[in-house]
Amino acid sequence: xxxxxxxxxxxxxxxxxxxxxxxxxxxxxxxxxxxxxxxxxxxxxxxxxxxxxxxxxxxxxxxxxxxxxxxxxxxxxxxxxxxxxxxxxxxxxxxxxxxxxxxxxxxxxxxxxxxxxxxxxxxxxxxxxxxxxxxxxxxxxxxxxxxxxxxxxxxxxxxxxxxxxxxxxxxxxxxxxxxxxxxxxxxxxxxxxxxxxxxxxxxxxxxxxxxxxxxxxxxxxxxxxxxxxxxxxxxxxxxxxxxxxxxxxxxxxxxxxxxxxxxxxxxxxxxxxxxxxxxxxxxxxxxxxxxxxxxxxxxxxxxxxxxxxxxx
Amino acid sequence: xxxxxxxxxxxxxxxxxxxxxxxxxxxxxxxxxxxxxxxxxxxxxxxxxxxxxxxxxxxxxxxxxxxxxxxxxxxxxxxxxxxxxxxxxxxxxxxxxxxxxxxxxxxxxxxxxxxxxxxxxxxxxxxxxxxxxxxxxxxxxxxxxxxxxxxxxxxxxxxxxxxxxxxxxxxxxxxxxxxxxxxxxxxxxxxxxxxxxxxxxxxxxxxxxxxxxxxxxxxxxxxxxxxxxxxxxxxxxx
Numbered sequence: 248x249x250x251x252x253x254x255x256x257x258x259x260x261x262x263x264x265x266x267x268x269x270x271x272x273x274x275x276x277x278x279x280x281x282x283x284x285x286x287x288x289x290x291x292x293x294x295x296x297x298x299x300x301x302x303x304x305x306x307x308x309x310x311x312x313x314x315x316x317x318x319x320x321x322x323x324x325x326x327x328x329x330x331x332x333x334x335x336x337x338x339x340x341x342x343x344x345x346x347x348x349x350x351x352x353x354x355x356x357x358x359x360x361x362x363x364x365x366x367x368x369x370x371x372x373x374x375x376x377x378x379x380x381x382x383x384x385x386x387x388x389x390x391x392x393x394x395x396x397x398x399x400x401x402x403x404x405x406x407x408x409x410x411x412x413x414x415x416x417x418x419x420x421x422x423x424x425x426x427x428x429x430x431x432x433x434x435x436x437x438x439x440x441x442x443x444x445x446x447x448x449x450x451x452x453x454x455x456x457x458x459x460x461x462x463x464x465x466x467x468x469x470x471x472x473x474x475x476x477x478x479x480x481x482x483x484x485x486x487x488x489x490x491x492x493x494x495x496x497x498x499x500x501x502x503x504x505x506x507x508x509x510x511x512x513x514x515x516x517x518x519x520x521x522x523x524x525x526x527x528x529x530x531x532x533x534x535x536x537x538x539x540x541x542x543x544x545x546x547x548x549x550x551x552x553x554x555x556x557x558x559x
Numbered sequence: 560x561x562x563x564x565x566x567x568x569x570x571x572x573x574x575x576x577x578x579x580x581x582x583x584x585x586x587x588x589x590x591x592x593x594x595x596x597x598x599x600x601x602x603x604x605x606x607x608x609x610x611x612x613x614x615x616x617x618x619x620x621x622x623x624x625x626x627x628x629x630x631x632x633x634x635x636x637x638x639x640x641x642x643x644x645x646x647x648x649x650x651x652x653x654x655x656x657x658x659x660x661x662x663x664x665x666x667x668x669x670x671x672x673x674x675x676x677x678x679x680x681x682x683x684x685x686x687x688x689x690x691x692x693x694x695x696x697x698x699x700x701x702x703x704x705x706x707x708x709x710x711x712x713x714x715x716x717x718x719x720x721x722x723x724x725x726x727x728x729x730x731x732x733x734x735x736x737x738x739x740x741x742x743x744x745x746x747x748x749x750x751x752x753x754x755x756x757x758x759x760x761x762x763x764x765x766x767x768x769x770x771x772x773x774x775x776x777x778x779x780x781x782x783x784x785x786x787x788x789x790x791x792x793x794x795x796x797x
Contacts, residue, residue, distance in 0.1 A: 302654065305649060337629065
């Protein structure tokens with residue numbers, strides 16, 4: 248996703264001279280092409296994320312389209328008040344790009360795990376929150392958020408995510424993508440768990456004849472309420488998947504939509520991370536498995552829901 | 560602070576009150592957003608909005624809030640009130656102007672207590688590195704902060720040396736002496752190729768005997784009688 252983002256940034260900057268990239272001294276091996284191609288539109292502020300964000304707001308208020316970039320918690324939590332006041336309150340055209348969402352920096356420890364970012368960013372007024380599910384979505388979302396004026400938070404994975412979509416998939420901010428259709432179950436995924444969601448759906452179909460709709464909810468805010476309500480009405484259970492705390496992220500957003508619409512008869516199961524610091528040391532894959540978010544773990548968690556459907 | 564703002568808006572800033580978002584304007588950010596009342600008064604005086612707005616300051620349904628707010632208020636570049644934000648925004652504006660080859664300048668007024676915030680020093684490192692000599696920081700150095708004197712709470716001294724060591728051109732002025740203020744503003748950049756920091760030595764509550772250097776008046780608004788006495792003292796001083 249990181250490479251898709253930087254590749255797209257080059258293309259965007261080529262066509263729009265307002266596009267700027269402001270980084271907090273991170274991005275070794277990926278920022279260099281942009282920095283050398285567009286030196287006047289690249290700023291490395293040093294290890295100073297509050298300043299990065301304030302400067303981005305000042306540049307945006309001078310007519311620029313500014314992307315800030317750092318490891319997820321540093322781009323978001325470290326400068327939260329600058330994002331809220333300087334960016335959101337001024338409706339500044341700043342896109343906060345956070346690399347390493349969820350447990351992507353697995354073995355580096357909890358300081359580097361971004362597991363509350365979606366919840367926190369979602370509550371900020373005017374903030375659009377997106378989390379691409381694969382490199383194709385990362386490219387399409389980067390283009391889409393650059394086109395729309397105003398604040399945005401984009402949570403990227405890291406590198407090496409599997410490609411789920413064909414290259415020319417239509418994508419619109421705020422509209423879920425139906426990756427696969429089915430009438431038994433809906434799996435709603437955000438961020439880098441999309442590939443896993445598709446694998447789970449395929450195994451359910453193969454082994455249990457359970458047909459799942461898979462929605463890529465790349466936009467967590469504004470969340471696609473229509474797609475969520477349609478899922479609750481068309482299928483017999485809804486499951487959310489996110490590499491994020493179970494407080495305040497995608498699962499919460501889906502529950503809010505269902506509750507507000509009075510759509511409470513369809514079972515909802517939220518799968519994500521416990522609202523705690525990780526107890527594990529290890530790769531992203533290892534830790535996801537430890538928290539039941541591997542392909543196998545998800546299938547196991549779905550057993551009660553499938554029992555309800557009489558399909559296990 | 561009143562004198563600093565008055566001189567800035569009357570004699571220095573290139574602004575068009577009738578066209579508040581004119582692209583070529585100089586930018587001013589009151590980073591010490593709690594000084595809103597003073598800035599609003601100066602903006603009204605300059606004709607950015609009707610002086611009648613001032614009468615409802617902070618009242619229910621008013622246009623003007625207690626900290627500097629850009630929403631619905633012509634002439635405000637940035638909403639402030641959370642300390643330590645303004646200088647970074649100013650750096651962004653100055654950098655944007657520089658990279659676009661524009662000649663406007665950016666002025667940011669900070670409080671002394673605000674200089675406790677780490678974000679101020681992140682921006683203080685940034686501006687000289689990028690040679691932003693179109694940026695001017697002013698520190699309203701009245702030596703009092705929320706819970707006591709600056710020296711007691713968190714000493715800033717040697718303050719001028721700190722800014723100089725970060726790479727700023729500095730100048731100290733008496734922040735109540737109009738001619739010194741004007742000379743200070745006109746003398747920027749203090750060092751070509753570097754941002755300027757003007758340390759304005761001020762007295763909190765200057766000119767009102769019962770308010771001067773009294774911490775209480777960081778919080779209190781005068782009642783009718785106190786207001787009359789204060790205005791009498793200020794008017795008699797000319």
